[in-house]
Amino acid sequence: MGKHDMFMTDVLIIGAGLAGERAAIESARGGLNVILLSLVPPRRSHSSAAQGGMQAALGNTVMGKEDNPYVHFIDTVKGSDWGCEQDVARLFAETAPIVMREMACWGVPWTRVTTEPRIYDGKEINEEAEKVGLISARNFGGTAKWRTCYTADGTGHTVLYTMDSMVMKYGISVHDRVEALSLIHDGETCYGAIVRCLRTGKLRIYTAKSTVIATGGYGRLYGASTNAVINEGSGMSIVLDTGVVPLGNMEAVQFHPTGIVPSWILITEGARGDGGYLLDKNRYRFMPDYEPDKKELASRDVVSRRMMQHIRAGYGVDSLYGSHLWLDIRHLGAKHINTNLREIANICRQFNGIDPVHELIPVRPTQHYSMGGIRTNIHGQAYGLKNLYALGEAACWDLHGFNRLGGNSLAETVAAGKLIGARIAEFTKDVASNVSFSVVEEHLYIQQTKIDRLCSGKSGTENVYELCNKMQDVLSHHVGIFRTEGPLQEAVSMLRELHERSLYIGLRSAEGGANPELGLALRLPGMIRLALCITKGALKRQESRGSHFREDFPKRDDVNWLKRTLAYWPKDAKEPVLRYEPVKITELPPGDRGYGEANARSKSALK
Amino acid sequence: MEESGMTLFVVLNKIREEQDPTLRFDFVCRASICGSCGILVNGRPTLACRTLTKDLPDLTTLLPLPVFKLLGDLSIDTGIWFREMSIHTESWVHNDEKFDLTAQEERMDNEIALMIYEAERCIECGCCIGGCMMTNLKPNFIGAAGINRVARFMMDPRDKRSNQKYFEVIGNKEGVFGCIGLLACDDNCPVAVPLRGQITYVRRKMASVGWKMK
Ligand SMILES: Cc1cc2nc3c(=O)[nH]c(=O)nc-3n(C[C@H](O)[C@H](O)[C@H](O)COP(=O)(O)OP(=O)(O)OC[C@H]3O[C@@H](n4cnc5c(N)ncnc54)[C@H](O)[C@@H]3O)c2cc1C
Ligand code: SF4
Numbered sequence: 078m079g080k081h082d083m084f085m086t087d088v089l090i091i092g093a094g095l096a097g098e099r100a101a102i103e104s105a106r107g108g109l110n111v112i113l114l115s116l117v118p119p120r121r122s123h124s125s126a127a128q129g130g131m132q133a134a135l136g137n138t139v140m141g142k143e144d145n146p147y148v149h150f151i152d153t154v155k156g157s158d159w160g161c162e163q164d165v166a167r168l169f170a171e172t173a174p175i176v177m178r179e180m181a182c183w184g185v186p187w188t189r190v191t192t193e194p195r196i197y198d199g200k201e202i203n204e205e206a207e208k209v210g211l212i213s214a215r216n217f218g219g220t221a222k223w224r225t226c227y228t229a230d231g232t233g234h235t236v237l238y239t240m241d242s243m244v245m246k247y248g249i250s251v252h253d254r255v256e257a258l259s260l261i262h263d264g265e266t267c268y269g270a271i272v273r274c275l276r277t278g279k280l281r282i283y284t285a286k287s288t289v290i291a292t293g294g295y296g297r298l299y300g301a302s303t304n305a306v307i308n309e310g311s312g313m314s315i316v317l318d319t320g321v322v323p324l325g326n327m328e329a330v331q332f333h334p335t336g337i338v339p340s341w342i343l344i345t346e347g348a349r350g351d352g353g354y355l356l357d358k359n360r361y362r363f364m365p366d367y368e369p370d371k372k373e374l375a376s377r378d379v380v381s382r383r384m385m386q387h388i389r390a391g392y393g394v395d396s397l398y399g400s401h402l403w404l405d406i407r408h409l410g411a412k413h414i415n416t417n418l419r420e421i422a423n424i425c426r427q428f429n430g431i432d433p434v435h436e437l438i439p440v441r442p443t444q445h446y447s448m449g450g451i452r453t454n455i456h457g458q459a460y461g462l463k464n465l466y467a468l469g470e471a472a473c474w475d476l477h478g479f480n481r482l483g484g485n486s487l488a489e490t491v492a493a494g495k496l497i498g499a500r501i502a503e504f505t506k507d508v509a510s511n512v513s514f515s516v517v518e519e520h521l522y523i524q525q526t527k528i529d530r531l532c533s534g535k536s537g538t539e540n541v542y543e544l545c546n547k548m549q550d551v552l553s554h555h556v557g558i559f560r561t562e563g564p565l566q567e568a569v570s571m572l573r574e575l576h577e578r579s580l581y582i583g584l585r586s587a588e589g590g591a592n593p594e595l596g597l598a599l600r601l602p603g604m605i606r607l608a609l610c611i612t613k614g615a616l617k618r619q620e621s622r623g624s625h626f627r628e629d630f631p632k633r634d635d636v637n638w639l640k641r642t643l644a645y646w647p648k649d650a651k652e653p654v655l656r657y658e659p660v661k662i663t664e665l666p667p668g669d670r671g672y673g674e675a676n677a678r679s680k681s682a683l684k
Numbered sequence: 685m686e687e688s689g690m691t692l693f694v695v696l697n698k699i700r701e702e703q704d705p706t707l708r709f710d711f712v713c714r715a716s717i718c719g720s721c722g723i724l725v726n727g728r729p730t731l732a733c734r735t736l737t738k739d740l741p742d743l744t745t746l747l748p749l750p751v752f753k754l755l756g757d758l759s760i761d762t763g764i765w766f767r768e769m770s771i772h773t774e775s776w777v778h779n780d781e782k783f784d785l786t787a788q789e790e791r792m793d794n795e796i797a798l799m800i801y802e803a804e805r806c807i808e809c810g811c812c813i814g815g816c817m818m819t820n821l822k823p824n825f826i827g828a829a830g831i832n833r834v835a836r837f838m839m840d841p842r843d844k845r846s847n848q849k850y851f852e853v854i855g856n857k858e859g860v861f862g863c864i865g866l867l868a869c870d871d872n873c874p875v876a877v878p879l880r881g882q883i884t885y886v887r888r889k890m891a892s893v894g895w896k897m898k
C-alpha cells in the first residue's frame with residue numbers, strides 16, 4: 078500500500094453534481110470533514126446541462142395559484158404510475174419550496190415574476206402586481222399547476238454554479254479527475270473506495286466513516302442518449318459489485334420526447350411547456366388526437382410512446398438517421414425564442430444549421446433518465462451495507478417510480494441533498510473509524526491486478542470499443558420504448574455473451590497511466606452488468622407501468638406488479654438475481670393518471 | 685467521412701476508437717454547455733464539440749489552449765485554474781443573514797436577475813483566457829473570465845461586499861488593471877458573455893475606489 082496515496086475523511090462523497098455537492102454542504106455544516114470526488118471539475122457535471130427547471134410548489138404565478146405541496150405530491154405519484162414511495166414523495170414535495178428559497182439566498186438568479194404579459198396557447202396571461210419580484214414558474218408536463226422554477230435557459234448551470242460556490246465557501250475539499258473503481262467493504266460495512274487518478278492513472282485509497290454515491294445516471298449505456306458522455310453508471314455498478322446491495326427498478330428508463338436528430342442533444346421540455354407543438358410529416362399537430370386534455374404536455378413516457386406510435390403508423394419524416402417528427406416553436410416569436418429558449422435556438426443553429434424562429438426542429442424520443450438506481454431507504458441509506466448512502470439520479474430513493482416528471486430531478490437532487498446530508502451528518506458522528514488494513518489491501522489488490530493484467534497485453538483480444546458499441550445497440554433496439562418478450566430474451570443472451578467477452582479485452586495500447594482505452598476497459602464489464610439488470614428486470618415485469626411498456630402486457634397490473642424490482646449480482650454470477658419488495662402507499666391508492674393509454678378520453682396505443 | 689452535423693467531437697472520438705486509443709481530449713456534454721472542450725482550432729480558441737467539420741479548411745490544426753496546465757494531447761487542466769481563480773476572488777455571495785426556512789423569498793427585480801444571469805452564463809471554457817495576450821504573458825492575471833466573475837457578484841444585491849473589499853482583491857495588475865483592453869476575449873467567448881461591457885463596468889468601479897484612496 079505504501080506507494081499509493083491515502084486519504085482519510087469522515088464523509089467521502091463520490092460525485093460532485095448537485096446531489097453530491099448539496100449533501101457535502103450539509104455534512105460540512107454539521108461539523109464533519111468531507112471530500113468530494115468527481116470525474117470532471119464539479120461545474121462540468123451533468124447537472125449543469127439541465128436547462129428546463131426545477132419543481133417546487135411556490136404558487137407565485139397566476140397559473141400556479143393555489144398550488145401546494147400536496148398537489149405536487151399527487152402529480153408526482155400519478156407521474157410515477159404509482160411506482161414511487163409515497164412517504165418519500167410527500168417529504169420531497171414539502172422540502173422543495175424551502176430549498177428553492179435557500180438557493181435564492183445563496184445566489185441563484187431565478188427568473189422572477191413580472192407584469193409583462195405572456196401569451197400561452199393563444200391566451201394572454203397577466204401576473205398579479207403583488208407577486209412581482211417573487212420566484213416565477215413555467216409549465217412542465219404532467220403537472221396540474223405551473224410550478225417549474227427556472228433561470229432563463231440555464232437552470233442546472235446556475236444552480237450548480239451557486240452550489241459549487243457554497244462548496245468553496247465552506248472550504249470543502251474537491252478532488253477532480255478521479256474515478257472510483259470499487260468500494261472498500263467486508264460484506265457488512267462500507268469503509269471507502271479505491272479510486273483511479275485520471276491525471277496519472279495511479280490508484281488511491283480513500284477511507285471514510287460514511288461513503289456516499291452521487292454519481293448520476295447511466296444514459297450512455299444506450300447509444301442515443303441526451304446524457305453527457307461521462308454518464309456511464311459507474312457509481313451504480315461499483316455498488317452492484319459488492320454483491321450485497323441491490324439496484325431498484327432498473328427497467329424504469331425514461332425516454333425524453335425531444336432529442337434532436339442526429340446528435341441526440343436535448344431540446345428541453347420548456348419548449349413544449351412554453352407552447353411548442355409536435356407535428357408529423359404532413360405538418361399536422363397530432364398530439365391532441367391522442368391526448369385531448371394534456372396534448373404535448375402529458376407525462377414524458379406517454380408523449381414518447383405516442384410519438385413512436387405515430388411514427389409506426391407511417392406519419393414519421395424519413396431521414397438518414399431513421400424516422401423522426403417535428404417540433405414547432407415558430408409561433409412563440411423571435412423575442413421569446415432568443416431569450417427564454419436561447420439555448421435551444423443555439424443548439425439548433427450550431428448543430429443542425431437551422432433557425433427555429435423560421436424552421437422546424439427534427440426530434441425523436443431519446444434515452445434521458447434513469448429512475449432506477451441504488452436502492453436506499455428514506456434516509457438515503459443503501460440496503461445491505463452499513464455506512465453507505467446514495468442520492469440523486471444514481472439512487473432509487475424512490476421518488477419517481479416508473480416515470481419521473483420533468484423538473485422533479487433537479488429538485489430531488491437539492492431536496493435529497495439537504496435531507497440526506499443532514500442524516501449523514503447525524504449518523505456519521507456515531508461511527509468509529511476502524512477499517513482493517515487487510516480489507517483495504519484486498520480491494521486494492523483486486524483493482525491493481527485488473528489493471529496489470531490489461532496492461533500486460535495478456536488478458537485477451539476483444540476490442541473494447543466494439544463491445545461497447547454492441548451493448549449500446551442491444552439496449553437501443555431491444556430494450557427501448559416498446560418492449561416484448563422475444564426481443565428481451567434475445568437481449569439477455571446477447572448481453573450475457575458480451576459480458577463474458579468483456580472479461581477478455583485486449584488493449585491496443587499497452588500504455589498504463591491515464592490511458593482512456595484502459596479506463597473504458599475497466600468500466601465496461603460493470604456497464605454490461607447494469608444493462609443486464611435493466612433487461613432482465615424488463616423481461617420479468619409482465620405489465621406496463623410508466624415508462625416500462627410491454628406490448629404483450631399493455632395494462633398496468635396492480636394485483637401482481639405493484640412492487641419494486643431489486644436486482645442483486647452475487648459474486649461470480651452470470652446474471653442478476655431479482656427479488657421484489659412492496660411499494661409504499663400511504664395516501665393515494667392506485668388510480669387513473671388522467672392521461673396515457675388507460676385514460677378514457679385518449680386513444681389506445683395498440684390497434 | 686464528411687456527414688452533415690459532423691463535429692470535432694465525432695471526429696476525435698473516431699480517431700481514438702479507430703487509430704490512436706491513447707489520444708487524450710476532454711468532452712462531457714458535447715452540446716456547448718459544460719465548457720470542457722476549449723481548444724485552438726487553426727489558432728483560434730473555440731469549443732471543439734460545436735465546431736462543424738464542414739466549416740473547416742482541408743488542412744486543420746488542433747492545439748491545446750495555452751496558459752492552462754497541459755495534461756496530454758488536447759487535454760488541459762481548466763478546472764483547477766478556474767477553481768483557484770474563484771477561490772482567490774471569493775466567488776460566492778457574501779451575506780451573513782441566516783436563512784429562514786419559513787419566510788417567503790426576498791424579492792428581486794427580474795431585470796437584475798437577468799443581468800446577473802448574463803454574467804453567470806460563463807461556462808469556464810477558458811477560450812478568453814487562452815486567447816488573451818496578457819494571461820499568456822502574466823500567468824497570475826485573472827483574465828476576462830475572472831473579471832466577469834467579479835462583475836457577477838458586484839451587481840448582485842445579495843452580496844454585501846463593499847467596493848473597497850473588491851478593490852483589495854482585484855484593484856491591481858493581477859486583477860482588473862492588468863487588462864489592456866484589446867478585447868480578443870470578447871470575440872472569442874463561445875457563449876457570447878458580454879465581456880467588453882463587464883470589463884468596463886468593473887474597471888470603472890475599481891478606478892473610482894482607487895481614486896478615492898489617493
Ligand atoms: C440534457 C438534460 C437536461 C435535463 N434537464 C432537466 C431539467 O430541466 N429539470 C430536471 O429536473 N432534471 C433535468 N435533467 C435531469 C437532471 O439534470 C439530472 O438527473 C441531475 O442533474 C442528476 O444530478 P446528480 O447530482 O445526481 O448527478 P450528476 O450531475 O450527473 O453528477 C454526477 C457526478 O458524479 C461524478 N462521477 C460519476 N461517476 C464517478 C466515479 N466513478 N468516480 C468519481 N466520480 C464520479 C461525476 O463526475 C459528477 O460529478 C436533465 C438531464 C439531461 C440529460
Ligand atoms: S481585453 Fe484583452 S487583455 Fe483584457 S482580458 Fe480581454 S483579451 Fe485579455
Ligand code: SF4
Pocket residue numbers: 805806807808809810811812813828829832872873874875876877879
Ligand atoms: S467568459 Fe466566455 S470564453 Fe471566457 S471562460 Fe467564460 S465562457 Fe469561456
Ligand code: FES
Pocket residue numbers: 710711712713714715716717718719720721722731732733734
Ligand atoms: S463538451 Fe461540453 S462544451 Fe464542449
